[in-house]
Amino acid sequence: MTIEFQDTERRSSDALAEVIATIKGERVTLRDILAQMGESGLLLLCGLLSLPFLVPVSIPGVSTVFGIGIVLIGIAITLNRLPWLPSRLADKPLDAEKLVPVLEKGLGILRRFDRFFRVRMHALTDGRVVNRVNGMALTGAGVLLMMPLSIIPFSNTLPGVAILLLSAGISQRDGLVVAGGYLMIALTLVYFAVLAWLAVSAGQSVLGG
Numbered sequence: 001m002t003i004e005f006q007d008t009e010r011r012s013s014d015a016l017a018e019v020i021a022t023i024k025g026e027r028v029t030l031r032d033i034l035a036q037m038g039e040s041g042l043l044l045l046c047g048l049l050s051l052p053f054l055v056p057v058s059i060p061g062v063s064t065v066f067g068i069g070i071v072l073i074g075i076a077i078t079l080n081r082l083p084w085l086p087s088r089l090a091d092k093p094l095d096a097e098k099l100v101p102v103l104e105k106g107l108g109i110l111r112r113f114d115r116f117f118r119v120r121m122h123a124l125t126d127g128r129v130v131n132r133v134n135g136m137a138l139t140g141a142g143v144l145l146m147m148p149l150s151i152i153p154f155s156n157t158l159p160g161v162a163i164l165l166l167s168a169g170i171s172q173r174d175g176l177v178v179a180g181g182y183l184m185i186a187l188t189l190v191y192f193a194v195l196a197w198l199a200v201s202a203g204q205s206v207l208g209g
Contacts, residue, residue, distance in 0.1 A: 053160025074139030121175020
């Protein structure tokens with residue numbers, strides 16, 4: 001069973017508040033939460049996965065594992081639905097009484113971050129078509145993150161910043177932040193092109209010498 005995103009215009013904090021308000025009874029499942037959170041939940045996870053790369057040099061191997069997760073999230077957003085999840089995981093009952101306080105703490109943190117964002121430049125955040133394009137951008141940034149260049153300074157940092165800006169901007173409906181994410185993707189491509197040119201030039205010098 002897949003869950004299609006029904007609302008692509010809610011901020012993550014608003015989506016989480018709705019989840020908390022609609023949790024009823026003593027039990028709730030991951031599928032219930034994902035159905036309510038939609039892409040907002042995936043974007044939050046995407047942002048968290050990008051955090052380890054906000055330093056000049058990342059730990060080798062981590063970029064591949066986390067990059068795969070980011071690529072899968074980007075694909076899910078592009079396709080406008082969550083991927084298939086095992087029923088054992090998606091339908092496992094969770095204790096709502098213990099879960100709600102944790103979610104409320106998370107909501108408090110998100111509300112604090114809201115003051116740093118503004119709903120603006122709707123052309124880059126609103127609508128299904130735009131979100132599909134943004135999902136493809138996230139996917140591409142995840143692929144750039146997975147490039148085997150982790151020993152080179154900033155090779156993971158640039159796409160990591162792009163992923164963080166895209167995920168935060170999309171989830172908070174801040175088009176200016178999303179535009180910053182696209183700019184970082186462009187800078188990453190330029191940086192990788194320069195590295196490739198230097199590598200080819202060095203190879204030619206060695207062969208020519």
